[in-house]
Amino acid sequence: MTSPLQQKIKITGPSVVTANRTWDGVVIYRTAAKNWTTDLSEAAIVREVDEARALLAEAAADDLGAIGAYIAPVEIGDDGAIEPGNLREQIRSEGLTIGLPVPA
Amino acid sequence: MYAYDELDRTLINERVSEFRDQVRRRLSGELSEDEFKMLRLQNGVYLQLHAYMFRVAIPYGTLSSKQLRQLAHVARRYDRGYGHFTTRQNIQFNWIKLTDLPDALADLAEVGIHAMQTSGNNTRNVTSDQWAGVAPGEIEDPRIWSELLRQYTTLHPEFSFLPRKFKFAITASEHDRAAIKVHDIGLRLHKNAQGETGFEVLVGGGLGRTPFIGKTIKPFVAGRDLLSYVEAILRVYNQYGRRDNIYKARIKILVHELGIEKFAKEVEQEWLQIRDGALALDDAVIEEVRSRFTYPVYENLPNLPEELKKAAHDPKFEAWRKNSVFPHKVPGYAIVTLSLKPVGGPPGDATAEQMDAIADLAEKYSFGEIRVGHEQNLALPHVAKRDLPMLWRALDRIGVATPNINLVSDIIACPGLDYCSLANARSIPIAQEITRRFANHETANLIGRLHINISGCINACGHHHVGHIGILGVEKNGEEFYQITIGGRADEHAVVGTLIGPAVRYGEVADVIEDIVEAYLALRANPDELFIDTVKRLGVEPFRERVYATR
Numbered sequence: 001m002t003s004p005l006q007q008k009i010k011i012t013g014p015s016v017v018t019a020n021r022t023w024d025g026v027v028i029y030r031t032a033a034k035n036w037t038t039d040l041s042e043a044a045i046v047r048e049v050d051e052a053r054a055l056l057a058e059a060a061a062d063d064l065g066a067i068g069a070y071i072a073p074v075e076i077g078d079d080g081a082i083e084p085g086n087l088r089e090q091i092r093s094e095g096l097t098i099g100l101p102v103p104a
Numbered sequence: 105m106y107a108y109d110e111l112d113r114t115l116i117n118e119r120v121s122e123f124r125d126q127v128r129r130r131l132s133g134e135l136s137e138d139e140f141k142m143l144r145l146q147n148g149v150y151l152q153l154h155a156y157m158f159r160v161a162i163p164y165g166t167l168s169s170k171q172l173r174q175l176a177h178v179a180r181r182y183d184r185g186y187g188h189f190t191t192r193q194n195i196q197f198n199w200i201k202l203t204d205l206p207d208a209l210a211d212l213a214e215v216g217i218h219a220m221q222t223s224g225n226n227t228r229n230v231t232s233d234q235w236a237g238v239a240p241g242e243i244e245d246p247r248i249w250s251e252l253l254r255q256y257t258t259l260h261p262e263f264s265f266l267p268r269k270f271k272f273a274i275t276a277s278e279h280d281r282a283a284i285k286v287h288d289i290g291l292r293l294h295k296n297a298q299g300e301t302g303f304e305v306l307v308g309g310g311l312g313r314t315p316f317i318g319k320t321i322k323p324f325v326a327g328r329d330l331l332s333y334v335e336a337i338l339r340v341y342n343q344y345g346r347r348d349n350i351y352k353a354r355i356k357i358l359v360h361e362l363g364i365e366k367f368a369k370e371v372e373q374e375w376l377q378i379r380d381g382a383l384a385l386d387d388a389v390i391e392e393v394r395s396r397f398t399y400p401v402y403e404n405l406p407n408l409p410e411e412l413k414k415a416a417h418d419p420k421f422e423a424w425r426k427n428s429v430f431p432h433k434v435p436g437y438a439i440v441t442l443s444l445k446p447v448g449g450p451p452g453d454a455t456a457e458q459m460d461a462i463a464d465l466a467e468k469y470s471f472g473e474i475r476v477g478h479e480q481n482l483a484l485p486h487v488a489k490r491d492l493p494m495l496w497r498a499l500d501r502i503g504v505a506t507p508n509i510n511l512v513s514d515i516i517a518c519p520g521l522d523y524c525s526l527a528n529a530r531s532i533p534i535a536q537e538i539t540r541r542f543a544n545h546e547t548a549n550l551i552g553r554l555h556i557n558i559s560g561c562i563n564a565c566g567h568h569h570v571g572h573i574g575i576l577g578v579e580k581n582g583e584e585f586y587q588i589t590i591g592g593r594a595d596e597h598a599v600v601g602t603l604i605g606p607a608v609r610y611g612e613v614a615d616v617i618e619d620i621v622e623a624y625l626a627l628r629a630n631p632d633e634l635f636i637d638t639v640k641r642l643g644v645e646p647f648r649e650r651v652y653a654t655r
Contacts, residue, residue, distance in 0.1 A: 023131060024201040025155035064133045067151060086582050088521060092153050096522045098532050101453045102185035 009049050009056070013085070014074050016043040017052070017059045018092070019066035027092045028066060030059045036066060040082050040093050045074065105168055105473055106251055107396050108216045115258070116213045119220060123147050124206035131203065146226075146264075148194075148219030149205060152525050158183075158197045158205060159222040160212060164232035164250040164274075165193040165476040169463040172474050174215045176459035182208045187459070189444060189452040191478050191516060191567055192271065193231045194222055198523055220258060225266045227257035227338075231273045233281045234477035237399065238485045240433045243293045243301055246276040248394050249330060252385070255393075256331050263338055267345030268353035270338070271310075278596070283478055285309045285318045285598035286570055288355045289337060291330075302326045307337060307367070308359030311564035315600045316356040319364045321371065327390060329375075332383040336375035340367065400471035400486050405436025407489065415493035423545060424496055427507035429487075438489050440470075442482040442499060443506040443514065447543045450532045451517040452480030454504075461502045469495050480516055481509065511548040512556060512621065513539040516567055520560030520577065521584075527560035529577025529584035529610070534558055537614040542621075551621055554635045555593070570594035572636045573620060574601045575613060584610040590620065590647055591639040604648045608655070616651050623650035 017030040021038075028036040029043035037043065046052040052071050059069040073085025084090040091097060108116075123143070130140040144150075148159040160175070167175075175195055179187045182204040183197040190196055200208060212218065221228055230250045237245040253272055257263060263270070275282040276293035284290030290306035303325045309318025325333045341355045344362070359367050415421045430439040442462065445451050454462070462482060466474045469491045470484035477483060482504070487495060499505035508514045515538060518524065520531030535558055542548050557571025561578075568574035574589035585607035592601025608616050621635075627646055628638045639647070 020151055020155070022137070023203050025151060027154060063136050064131075067137050087584065088153070091522060095154070097530060098450060098522055098536065100184060100186070101450065101455050 009053050009071060011046070011049060011052050011071060012073070014045050014047055014076050014082075015052055015071045015085075016040070016045060016074050016082070017055045017069055018043075018072045018089070019059060019069040022065055022067055025067075030055055030069070034058060036062075040074070040084065043074070043082060045076070045082065046071075105166060105398055106247065107398065109396070112216065113213075116216065116218045119147070119218060120206065120210045120213050123209055127202060127206050142224065144202075145223040146220070147205075147209065148222035149202070150223060150525075152198065152519075152523050153521075154523070155199045156202055156205070157523070158200045158208065158219065159190070159194050160197070160217060160219045161222050161229040162193045162195060162217075162476050163229060163254050164236060164247045165234045165478075166236075166247060167474045167476065168215070169467045169472040169474065171215045171217055172459050172463040172466070174212060174217065176456040176463070178208050178211060179459065180456040181211075185457075186453050186455045188450070188519065189454065189476055189480050189482070191480060191518075191565060192229060193234075193476050193478060194229055195476075196519075198519070223269075224264075225268050225270075226264045227260065227266070227270045227272065229271075230254050230257070231271070231282055231287075231478060233275045233277055234475040234483050235281060235430070235439055235485065236276065236475075237397075238432050238434075238437075238439055239277050240431050241277060242433070243276040243295060245397065246274040246282075246291075246293055248390070248397060249291065249293070249303075249327070250274050251393050251397075252331065252390070253334070256334075256383075262342065266338070266342055267347045268350070268355075270341070270355065272334075280594075280596040280598075281477065283567070283570070283594040283598070285596075286311055286315075286567070286594055287318065289334060290318045294324075296324045300326065303330060305333060305337075308356040308364070309598075310354055310356040311567055311569045312354070313351055313562045313564075314354075314357065314360075315564070315569040316360060317598050317600065319359065321364060321368045328385045329379055331385060332379045332381065333371075333375055335378060335383055336371045339374050340370045344370075400473075402434045402437060402486070403488070405488055405490065407435045409436070409490035411490040411493055415496075418493075421493060421496055423549075424500075424505050424507040425492060427511070427549075428505070428509045429492060432486070436489055438487050438492065440484045440487045440492070440495065440499075441477070441509045442484065442504040443508055444481050444504065445508055445514050445539065446503050446506050447513060447539045448536050449539070451515050451535050454482070458502050458504060461498070462504065465495060465498055479514065481514070507545055508548060510553045510555070511545075512542045512551050512554045513548060515539065515556045515558060516571070517558040518560050518565035520558070520566075524560060524565075526563055527577065528579035529560050529586065531558040531560040531566055531575075531577060534575060534577075534586070534610070534613050538617050541614050541618055550631075551625065552631075552634055554621070556617065557592075567594060568592075569600045570598060571601060572639070573617060575617075578607055580607070586610065586613045588613075588616055588620070588651070590644055591636065593636055602644045604644050605652050612655070619651050620647050623647050
């Protein structure tokens with residue numbers, strides 16, 4: 001399997017680096033402070049390929065903390081709020097679009 | 105029920121210890137994710153969108169009450185209080201933590217359940233007819249052979265690193281409820297002209313990106329030769345199957361590219377070398393496995409008890425009985441299907457409370473036995489007909505008595521983009537909306553048998569190719585679209601459905617299904633002509649016209 005770092009990086013707008021946390025699988029985002037957060041609003045935003053590659057490399061190096069890091073698109077609202085850039089990322093960030101059989 | 109012996113129990117317990125150590129090493133950093141991934145997959149642990157997903161095997165779809173209660177316990181203690189029954193007689197837990205997985209596996213091992221070979225490029229859970237052992241007219245209980253195959257394939261070193269995953273399904277009935285024609289190897293028990301029992305062996309069936317219906321490679325293989333013949337097939341596949349391209353690695357591609365005659369010839373050559381070796385099954389081995397299956401001691405009961413006559417005055421009970429109760433091989437007994445497809449609910453999900461309640465009801469009314477079908481419903485296989493009214497009331501209270509079995513709202517669906525990291529589009533909300541459109545049971549009965557299958561991507565976990573109506577989610581420019589096929593079926597007459605036209609948007613799918621159903625009602629030759637037969641008679645064109653005339 002090709003390492004994420006060997007894959008061609010293409011970004012068309014603001015993006016974040018996201019992964020799943022190793023011990024429980026929860027969705028996490030890389031922060032500017034070289035850490036992880038479960039809150040998309042705290043994620044580091046990258047806009048250029050080189051920036052994205054650097055953030056991804058740093059994230060992928062944390063093999064113990066996170067699995068499957070990749071670059072995901074986001075949208076930045078007029079108020080600066082970070083929103084998921086597509087439906088897949090919306091579901092990862094906000095949860096299922098359906099009710100759970102057993103309410104949380 | 106099959107009773108595990110000491111060897112099985114030891115194997116399962118050792119596997120738990122081994123996995124516990126692997127998880128410990130992963131969490132301590134001794135193992136990287138690259139090193140750990142294959143190990144977790146070999147124990148049924150995937151990574152999905154939100155969390156790890158844990159897939160647990162239910163071999164040939166048979167569960168005891170004790171086992172179902174333990175699945176409920178795992179759902180409650182380590183997950184979010186529910187599980188999802190899949191199209192291959194597995195159950196999946198969607199929210200489990202890696203740190204909890206060894207304990208969950210250990211708890212399951214206490215009742216003889218495991219997750220071995222529910223993922224990875226090996227031989228997967230051997231599936232069978234959920235009515236095995238109780239279906240009228242069955243040649244013999246196919247689970248005996250399923251169990252022999254389970255023992256033979258479990259951790260088989262030669263078949264643990266195949267080019268790609270490999271799935272078996274077995275039936276012993278004329279009507280195929282196990283979808284054997286869409287499996288890598290399908291086995292149909294039957295009698296030859298001499299009255300001997302053996303197997304028709306089909307090979308190269310499968311869905312996914314390139315759907316194929318399985319082809320008969322040998323019309324009759326005697327029971328003693330089953331393992332050697334299957335091994336010959338697997339050896340040829342292991343030798344020639346492609347490892348350079350994941351999309352061409354399944355045995356169906358090899359069979360297609362070589363042609364069934366050439367493939368069969370290769371298998372025959374291999375088989376002749378091994379058929380009389382260690383894999384030849386002598387009667388004592390078969391009888392040993394057979395003896396470990398225990399069957400209920402049935403009573404002599406009237407086929408039409410007073411309790412049933414009285415309850416027939418209740419139209420709700422009658423609607424359920426006519427829909428969800430099926431003939432049993434023993435007079436006075438019935439097979440009861442429990443619908444996990446409530447109107448507006450996710451297909452195949454059951455809460456821990458429902459599982460516990462079903463386990464109790466199975467103990468009370470079905471000799472403590474539950475079955476899981478590939479249609480994502482459950483069944484109680486040994487219910488005395490006199491108990492049907494009481495059972496119905498109890499099932500209704502826990503929400504598993506929707507009288508929609510085999511009807512338009514009995515939808516097979518994969519988890520789709522709400523859960524799955526491979527999916528391109530959502531499946532569950534599409535299913536939910538369709539069930540709301542057809543919530544009226546009288547209308548659903550008027551429509552008659554109609555199987556809708558939904559997959560959220562081309563991997564086809566929802567078996568959309570073989571749905572009478574198939575719905576496939578695709579992604580176009582970041583938007584969900586759905587391709588619609590009609591005319592597919594997964595039974596003994598299995599065929600891949602035909603695409604009716606361009607994909608439609610998410611919000612249009614339920615409307616399109618309504619259009620197709622309305623067209624069918626207008627076109628059918630008579631009220632007894634099933635949807636699938638109308639499509640066969642008329643082709644897709646009238647349905648295409650109806651759907652796209654105004655779109």
